[in-house]
Amino acid sequence: MxxxxxxxxxxxxxxxxxxxxxxxxxxxxxxxxxxxxKIRKGRVTEQQKPFLEAAKKEVEAAAGHQIQVYEWQGSKPTVMLVHGWESNSFRWRNLIKKLQEADFHIIAFDAPGHGYSTGHQLYVPLYSECLQALIEKHQPQFLVGHSVGGMTLLYNDFKNQNEFIQKIVTIGSPSExxxxxxxxxxxxxxxxxxxxxxxxxxxSKFDMRIKDFSSSKFVATNTKKGLLFHDRLDLIAPYHASEQVHQNWKGSQLVSTEGLGHSMHQEEVNNQIIQFLEA
Known part of the structure; x- marks a missing residue:
């Protein structure tokens, strides 16, 4: 039924x-x-609470929403983590462990309508507006985004081009x-x-046609270093999305996998992220 x-x-x-x-x-x-x-899932579950509650920082106002921010202290530069659709900051738990072992300072946040943040809707320009507010406050040198979070990173860099950001990592992100x-x-x-x-x-709302909203177009002027992960068998975001982005982004590397799925929580992925950030 x-x-x-x-x-x-x-x-x-x-x-x-x-x-x-x-x-x-x-x-x-x-x-x-x-x-x-409209967001239909992605709120914090009972299983996720202990991990997130221990790292809760302030709730910050951005784009008309109250955004829950999390922080893990470290002596190395700041890494900001941006989750995907109908998810929350808990999805980064494996990578956060690796980043802590490497002593990075870590900031994550729940998107509007996700986790502990307010709202019921999410779209990339809204996500980007929240992201930019937090970027300006926390001044990260590195950004890591999964799925629509990665798409948001590339759109935001196209719109704002924050010079202090040095490297961007996307994982299983759509493009077109x-x-x-x-x-x-x-x-x-x-x-x-x-x-x-x-x-x-x-x-009329975003001054951009559907066909022009394209990560592969956004990165044409991107001068930062990028690392793109995508599984050839990804059933959520097509593999060719990262291929197209890589072709147009001169400073990017594409890591192609097979059988790791869309989420890509695996240790081999996280280890490569650490290596890229430390290089």
């Missing part, structure tokens, strides 16, 4: 958008965007927003009129 509902409910949304767009394109686009950005929107359209089965309305809405 649950599997059946999982298939039916998205199609109901799609049919609703297809009908509504006939009468009101702007309202349809707003609703389709809100549905896309139009691919994400095509998947969204296919999942809900809404028509091209709805998609065109969404495109116009996004352009």
């Amino acid at each position: 649950k599997k059946l509902l999982t298939k039916i409910i998205p199609r109901i949304y799609g049919k609703y958008f297809n009908l509504l767009v006939v009468f009101d394109t702007k309202r349809t686009a707003q609703k389709a965007f809100n549905t896309f950005c 927003f139009h691919e994400i929107m095509t998947h969204y359209q296919g999942f809900l089965r809404f028509n091209d009129k709805v998609l065109n309305a969404l495109d116009a809405f996004i352009q």
Whole structure:
């Protein structure tokens, strides 16, 4: 029954958008965007609490949200960790252990609508606004992002180009927003009129068309050093995303794996991150 509902409910949304767009394109686009950005999981679980509670720092105001920040002290430069969609800072536990052993100073935070932070929606420009506020306060030299967190790092660097940041690491990150929107359209089965309305809405809100929101384009002017991890069999973010980013980012290295999945918590990945940051 649950599997059946999982298939039916998205199609109901799609049919609703297809009908509504006939009468009101702007309202349809707003609703389709809100549905896309809605967070359905990623809050802190009972299992995750002990690890996160021990590292809680302040709650910081950013982009109209209260953002929970975590800190692990170290004498080496600051590394800022940026998690992915429907996750939270607990996902970094394995890497944090390695970073602590190497004596890095570590800052992590929960995105809007995730972990202990406020909100119910997330999209890259909002995530970037929160990220930039925390970057300005904590002045990290290194950034590490997973999935949409990595996409946010590259978008943020394109918008802000903080000179004190030296290296950026992305793990299993998507690149092309139009691919994400095509998947969204296919999942809900809404028509091209709805998609065109969404495109116009996004352009009016962010001054950027869907096709132009692209990590591979953002990195064309990136002068920092980058390390890109991506598994060839990643079922969430396609492997070619990091290939495209690597091709356009002169200072980047691409580490291709097979069978490590999307999350990539493995020790071999974390060890390579440490080596890259220490080099």
